[in-house]
Amino acid sequence: MKRFTNLLSLATRPKPQVGITPADVFFSENKWRLLRYRARPEGICHPTPLLLVPSLINRHYVLDLMPGKSFAEYMVAQGFDVFCIDWGTPGDEDRYVTFDDIVDGALGRAIRQVAKTVPHEKTHVLGYCMGGTLTAIHGAVHPEYIQSFIALAAPVKFNDGSLLSRWTNLKGFDLDTLVEATGNVPWQLLQSAFQLLRPTLPLMKAMNLLDRAWNDEFLDGFLALEAWGNDNVSIPGEFYRTFIKDLYQQDLLLTGGFRLKGRKVELKNLVCPTLAVSFEHDNIVPGPSAAALIDACGAVDKQHLHLPGGHVGAVVSKHAAKTLWPQLVAFYAKHDQPVVASPAPRIEVEVAPAKKGEPARSSRHGRAVRTSAVAE
Amino acid sequence: MMIWDQWKKGFDTWEQKTADMLESVLKSPTVLQPMTGLLTSTMKVKSATEKAAAQWWGALGLPTKREQEKTLHALNQIQSRLIDLEERLAELKKN
Numbered sequence: 001m002k003r004f005t006n007l008l009s010l011a012t013r014p015k016p017q018v019g020i021t022p023a024d025v026f027f028s029e030n031k032w033r034l035l036r037y038r039a040r041p042e043g044i045c046h047p048t049p050l051l052l053v054p055s056l057i058n059r060h061y062v063l064d065l066m067p068g069k070s071f072a073e074y075m076v077a078q079g080f081d082v083f084c085i086d087w088g089t090p091g092d093e094d095r096y097v098t099f100d101d102i103v104d105g106a107l108g109r110a111i112r113q114v115a116k117t118v119p120h121e122k123t124h125v126l127g128y129c130m131g132g133t134l135t136a137i138h139g140a141v142h143p144e145y146i147q148s149f150i151a152l153a154a155p156v157k158f159n160d161g162s163l164l165s166r167w168t169n170l171k172g173f174d175l176d177t178l179v180e181a182t183g184n185v186p187w188q189l190l191q192s193a194f195q196l197l198r199p200t201l202p203l204m205k206a207m208n209l210l211d212r213a214w215n216d217e218f219l220d221g222f223l224a225l226e227a228w229g230n231d232n233v234s235i236p237g238e239f240y241r242t243f244i245k246d247l248y249q250q251d252l253l254l255t256g257g258f259r260l261k262g263r264k265v266e267l268k269n270l271v272c273p274t275l276a277v278s279f280e281h282d283n284i285v286p287g288p289s290a291a292a293l294i295d296a297c298g299a300v301d302k303q304h305l306h307l308p309g310g311h312v313g314a315v316v317s318k319h320a321a322k323t324l325w326p327q328l329v330a331f332y333a334k335h336d337q338p339v340v341a342s343p344a345p346r347i348e349v350e351v352a353p354a355k356k357g358e359p360a361r362s363s364r365h366g367r368a369v370r371t372s373a374v375a376e
Numbered sequence: 377m378m379i380w381d382q383w384k385k386g387f388d389t390w391e392q393k394t395a396d397m398l399e400s401v402l403k404s405p406t407v408l409q410p411m412t413g414l415l416t417s418t419m420k421v422k423s424a425t426e427k428a429a430a431q432w433w434g435a436l437g438l439p440t441k442r443e444q445e446k447t448l449h450a451l452n453q454i455q456s457r458l459i460d461l462e463e464r465l466a467e468l469k470k471n
Contacts, residue, residue: 029459030452092441093448105456112463166403172412174419181419181426183445196402200395207387211380 003214016224019061021073023084027113030097031088034110035060037076045079048147048336050124051114052084053107053131056239057190059231060086063128065316066224074325080332083114083123085131090236095183099242100261103134108142115145122147124332127154128315129285130243136293137253140270141260148273148335150328153311155285156267157292159251163197168248175244179237187232197283217318225312254296268298273335275303277324282311303331 026036052072054060063084064072075082090097114123124147127135132154139146159165167173195201212218252258258265274297278290287306294304307314307324314320401407430440
């Protein structure tokens with residue numbers, strides 16, 4: 001009976017709040033922001049901070065979906081000083097933002113900003129999906145500030161016979177015309193491409209909804225994920241051109257021909273402890289594409305985890321909180337000596353509630369602005 | 377409940393098989409090529425239309441959308457360079 005009442009009230013059901021773990025804007029430049037989650041009251045107990053690097057295509061709050069299903073919240077509770085990049089929404093002028101601007105510029109700056117919050121100037125970096133690919137590329141050229149690297153479902157081998165690989169390698173696929181015409185490559189196009197990877201997914205989701213509609217917790221999680229899944233971002237055209245041409249079409253990352261700001265990217269120079277995580281039912285980043293990082297990187301301490309689950313569900317769910325997340329914490333524990341708990345970092349807070357659709361105001365350094373509504 | 381479970385099981389099997397079948401269909405160049413061709417043609421038309429509109433706009437002596445975008449981008453680049461300099465200065469001060 002509850003199943004039917006829940007289904008009937010679906011349209012009027014209050015939308016679950018997403019991305020609500022308290023965070024402050026630590027740094028901002030152009031459209032991207034570096035968020036710092038507020039430390040737990042007991043203080044931070046790991047000497048090295050953690051930087052989360054999400055994909056450019058989706059919103060950052062997938063890693064902070066909702067209470068109980070938030071990786072950021074979990075890591076804060078474990079005593080980490082957690083930072084996350086919010087790539088923001090590119091404006092029309094950002095069509096000229098290049099791969100170098102993002103990976104060497106913005107990502108490099110974010111890593112340095114986080115690393116410099118501690119005396120030993122190192123940070124753990126966790127890259128999810130495309131964020132993992134970008135971090136691997138950056139880390140191969142600038143390994144100095146990275147203590148350890150976790151690549152969560154991050155593609156490294158692109159010529160893998162998948163639909164996306166085949167589509168971008170077709171003779172008729174005119175990348176330059178696409179970028180020229182669209183400027184920022186529209187999220188609708190990217191979304192359609194992902195939907196083609198599993199055209200039956202909407203039906204499957206509807207069936208799961210029918211099946212578990214009696215469960216309020218499931219419904220809230222379902223609605224939160226749908227809210228995130230429909231909140232996509234367009235990609236800067238020049239960035240997309242390099243990403244597709246050099247990675248999907250020529251697979252240069254594994255062959256060593258890829259260049260970042262003129263410097264050759266060789267994954268064997270990525271020497272920090274590295275963990276690559278792939279998922280069995282990931283139809284966006286197939287397992288071998290993510291696992292290729294382990295063979296290619298030069299780390300002595302490297303590990304590959306292949307877990308059941310899909311691209312998003314295995315990372316953001318109650319199940320992930322019991323299976324994946326503790327393994328990630330164990331990886332960090334192995335590569336970081338715990339220290340005596342220190343008091344939570346003092347952050348001068350200037351209350352400035354963010355308006356919907358408007359980025360919160362902030363200064364670039366130090367003085368942070370409270371953005372409890374960062375994920376609006 | 378038994379009927380529902382049976383039905384769900386059947387659906388899951390059907391979904392898996394259909395998804396596999398659709399994947400092989402969509403991967404086929406026979407399907408992928410025309411879809412890609414259509415996308416490229418649409419983009420060419422969009423590009424040509426915008427170019428014509430920009431030329432007309434430019435003929436009136438007004439800045440085109442592209443020119444405004446380039447200017448804004450240049451401003452953003454200057455901001456980035458300034459932050460680079462700030463970082464270097466901070467580094468020098470520290471040393």
